[in-house]
Amino acid sequence: MRLFHARGYDAVGVAELGAELGIKPPSFYAAFGSKAGLFERTLRRYAAGEANVFARARAEGGDVATVIGRTLALAAALYPGQGGTAGCLVLDGARNSADPEAQALADAAKREGRAAVRDFIATEAPDRADALADLVVVTMMGMSAAARDGADRGRLERVAAMMDRAFRRELSGA
């Protein structure tokens, strides 16, 4: 997971993935079927863990604005990463990949994440849920890209705080 997260799907080879796991290519293919097979598992584990900042924010309760603000703050804390694993694996892991299978897997994970945010927002603002979900998703994509380009936690948190205010303002009615 670390390698995919740090360098993206295409830039890491099967031999290197095997070395990280302590296995050789034949065992790799016996275990995962293909490079994309491991990527799919990796995405699943990633989205099921602490990287799902929206799920974590929602678990603590609160109204829509509170949960979204907490989501952005958690993303700002998470995205700088460590050991080169910056940004979000789902949002940027298959960016510019030449492999359509990897793109499709990441795309499905993104759609799932966006749908969860959209449906949650819809509980308070059903007719503006799409627009507000786009605002949140675009913000998270931007924060992930900025983190990948070296933005540290302080800068991301500053942006997250401004976006929290923006979201509250938009939610409460233009």
Add this chain to the structure above:
Amino acid sequence: MRLFHARGYDAVGVAELGAELGIKPPSFYAAFGSKAGLFERTLRRYAAGEANVFARARAEGGDVATVIGRTLALAAALYPGQGGTAGCLVLDGARNSADPEAQALADAAKREGRAAVRDFIATEAPDRADALADLVVVTMMGMSAAARDGADRGRLERVAAMMDRAFRRELSGA
């Protein structure tokens, strides 16, 4: 330029670039020196043309809030692209590239663009210029990523309009 923009630096080969230009590999290397050499030229042409939405927005005049709002609106109109060339070449062209030279070239272009925005914002809000520039850059990165993932012009313009309001609010003093 079209190929780099549509698929990213790594995913397009020299043979294919030559075919697009109507030349064979040896002529390609005589003309550009290397694949990264063409990428550098491509970035320069891109940033010197209509893709530099901030320069275009600034050329029309107005105060900081007006120019930034116009910048975001122009980006929303440009980023959906055509023929697969979605998003911004500078912001996403070398994303996840395995070639450090391509990354460095894109990085330099990004820093240049951010500095221009920052310095412009500093003419009205010198002590908040960094934070506000981050807000603008993160927004544009997010819009570029969203466009690459298939967001159409309508959705991007909706986000741009909300971000315009957010920027105005932040600029006028939290």
Add this chain to the structure above:
DNA sequence: GTTTTTCTATAGTGACCACTACAAAAAAAT
């Protein structure tokens, strides 16, 4: 202890990568 089965390592598959040596053709110069 012998046999059978499962696993894994070595080594290599063809395909594609950025890049180039070389020779033929076109252009320029004398």
Add this chain to the structure above:
DNA sequence: ATTTTTTTGTAGTGGTCACTATAGAAAAAC
């Protein structure tokens, strides 16, 4: 018209990619 220079196409360089055939080692069954 001949020579020199530049340009270009053919073909191939070593390297790396995802992926696999085969054979030997470990483990399980009897």
